[in-house]
Amino acid sequence: MIGVRRVAVLLAVVLSVSACASIPESSDPRAIRAVDESNATAPVPPPPDGADPLALVRSFVNASAAPESNHESARQHLTPAARRSWTPAPGLLIVDNVDTIPATQPTPLPDGVQMVTVQADKVGRLLPDSSFVPEVGEYQAQVRVELQPDGEWRIATPQPEIVASKGSFSTVYQAVPIYFLDHDSTGIVPDVRYVVSQPASTLPRQVIDLLTSGPSAGLESAMRTAIPPGVHPKTNPTDPGDGALEVNLSDLGAIPREDRQLIAAQVVFTLQSVNNARVRLKVEGAPLLPDGKDLRPTDLDSYETNNTARPDLPGMVVVDERLLSLDTAQPIQGPAGSGEYDVLRAGQSLDGSHLAAVTRVRGGVGVELRVGRYGAQLPELPVRGADMSRPTWRGKSEVWTVVDGRNVVRALDAGNNWVLRQVDAGQLTGDGPISDLRLSRDGTRVAAVVGGRLVVAGVSEQDGQVVLQRPITLPAPGVRITGVDWLKDDSLVAISDSNITPVFEVTVDGFRWVPFTAANLGQPLKAVTVANRGRVVVSDRSGIWESKETDDVWSLVQGSIGGGSIPFFPG
Known part of the structure; x- marks a missing residue:
């Protein structure tokens, strides 16, 4: 109390x-x-x-x-x-x-x-x-x-x-991330909830109760859990006297070892925001895992890093319809860098192995989508339009774009070719055209700019169809939003048309909007992307700029690249 x-x-x-x-x-x-x-x-x-x-x-x-x-x-x-x-x-x-x-x-x-x-x-x-x-x-x-x-x-x-x-x-109240499983159940993803912060001794039980209750209503069809229905903590999480935090769950039934590992990841990462002790996991008083070892997040970090980009990838930038490496300002290997394609926008898979590019139709009208391996030919796919949004990746075998502001399509790697599928975005496009759309790196949510407003929706898979469900508009403080990208799993970075507050950090539920300083930036901002370790990168009429904190002065990333370019990092 x-x-x-x-x-x-x-x-x-x-x-x-x-x-x-x-x-x-x-x-x-x-x-x-x-x-x-x-x-x-x-x-x-x-x-x-x-x-x-x-x-x-x-x-x-x-x-x-x-x-x-x-x-x-x-x-x-x-x-x-x-x-x-x-x-x-x-x-x-x-x-x-x-x-x-x-x-x-x-x-x-x-x-x-x-x-x-x-x-x-x-x-x-x-x-x-x-x-x-x-x-x-x-x-x-x-x-x-x-x-x-x-x-x-x-x-x-x-x-x-x-x-x-x-x-x-x-x-x-205090915001806490409750961890569930991503779209393919190989990594963990936070679902932000709000809990009473005092007394602190109640926090472990509160977050475990939320975890065993499943994802929040808006994400229940987008996120998964390895915890079987009806499982609950048998007792309050306690310290048995040796500095650990013991969590004793009710009977899980017959589940595979991998599911037990996933449960351990969900519990340990959920507890890390309210308690820094080692976690001792039990089921009906017996160890959850065969070795019975006390766990910390570092013991399970592969589940958290599963959805992160390779840290050695330098990022790229579209300049004069060619792709350049952002760190050297030199053309990348292959036709996307040589000028064979007229590249307008592009996106790289999280592992760096593939590229997707929106290019002008040679000898025709409009734009088309090309997808292939990095440095190689990028075959065109059978989709065209007057405009397409910057491609956004879900892993390395699925890429999305928005055609003419309304039609959300995804390209799937079928082995020898890429096949197109529609995304049901009817709930998202009711309030205007989609000018930007970015998949979260865990593949469970999208952030989009719809009619100048920031919207977040869950990615639900139902009977082979992908549906963008329960879109929620995140009201911006008196500005028009022009671009967005994922900063972390539970936060976004958005750019606006304002000279005073051109860039914001936004919690994924829209509760907090924190403006970055406007120093050195000039409107209009062309693009926003997020580099390794959370560096925010934007381009304006004079160049490409980066900032690590909201109160940092923006500094030039690459002085030899002029304004109007479009930088991007994997994702």
């Missing part, structure tokens, strides 16, 4: 704000699933004495983020009758820029009664499965506040849903 001092300090800060002032919302929340703290015994203090109705309601919005003891911190703001009857629905609405103002009434109110209007901007919702989804728009509600016999004001009509300020949510 959040300590008494911490809650008191939070309420004191809120009540120090003048009656009609906005609640400061400068901090970012940390995610973690809400836990049942109904048996907690530490007392929860009431609002400070003498709080007026406006301050009381603002304090209630702040206190509502804390779920401990059935939201006891928030209930302390209610009248005795409302305290007993309030049964808020699971999940919560997160708001920003909270104001409280006296509500105007057509008829006078009885003495000791005031109506307060709450106004705020919607940020998003924490769903019952502890995932966050953005939501935009204005929030407004009226609250009835009544004077109690002891002279204190209390809320008589709380809203049926929990509404919490972004600042208080950030204080109470």
Whole structure:
């Protein structure tokens, strides 16, 4: 439970704000699933004495983020009758820029009664499965506040849903990655959830409960799990006294050794964000793996690195319709570098073995897609259009592009040739043309620019058909998005049309948008890509620039390559 001092300090800060002032919302929340703290015994203090109705309601919005003891911190703001009857629905609405103002009434109110209007901007919702989804728009509600016999004001009509300020949510919650399996079950991929961060001793059980419950609703058809249905932790993760963290799962049934290895990877990587101890995995008290060895993430890092690009690949750049090596500014081997093809955009597989290129149709009109081995001829595929997006790879045997902003196609390596298949992107293209689309390196999600907005969707495979499911728009802060790439498995980098904030780091759920500095960059930005070790690379009208941190000044990558070029790294 959040300590008494911490809650008191939070309420004191809120009540120090003048009656009609906005609640400061400068901090970012940390995610973690809400836990049942109904048996907690530490007392929860009431609002400070003498709080007026406006301050009381603002304090209630702040206190509502804390779920401990059935939201006891928030209930302390209610009248005795409302305290007993309030049964808020699971999940919560997160708001920003909270104001409280006296509500105007057509008829006078009885003495000791005031109506307060709450106004705020919607940020998003924490769903019952502890995932966050953005939501935009204005929030407004009226609250009835009544004077109690002891002279204190209390809320008589709380809203049926929990509404919490972004600042208080950030204080109470922490973001944690819960690891599941990628599209071909060879690597692990994070599903970001939000959990209550205190007491820290509850975190291992919270994240293991989330893990055994499966992927969040928006990703349940895109991600997989090696943990059989119905498996749960037999006890809370504990320290047996030797510095390890013991996790004891219920019976797994008869599953292969490889599945046990995958379960170990899921558990160990899920726990790493909340506990740095060695992990001792058991099933019904017996070792999960034959050797019974305590594990750390380094023991299973092949599952995490399975979806990473080769670190020695230098990246490439399209200059004057030829492919050059980004580190030497010299043409690459083969016809893509020699000028035999008029290359407009290109993409390299994660292992560097293959290239896909969008090229002009020789002697014709429009563009076509070519795919083949690096340095060799790139045979054209039977797909053409007026335009195609930069190719994006799923492993080394599957590459995607968007034809004319609507038609998402994927090319599959069939051994002697590449065959084309359609992707059902109907849910994604409803709000405009797709100008950029990037597959996550684990192949479970796409990030796309649709009608100038950033959208993320899950990649679901159903009866041999690939479907982009449950697209979620990540609202940008007052800018038009022009390009995107994956920074990490759980974050993106996006470029915009803004001179002030041309580049952003964005969490995959859209909760945080962190701008990079604009120093040295000039609009329009032509492209964005992510190099080894998370270096962000962009091109503008003057050259190619890189930055390692959001507050770094952009530095030239290759001074001999001019503006308007299109850099790219594998993926």
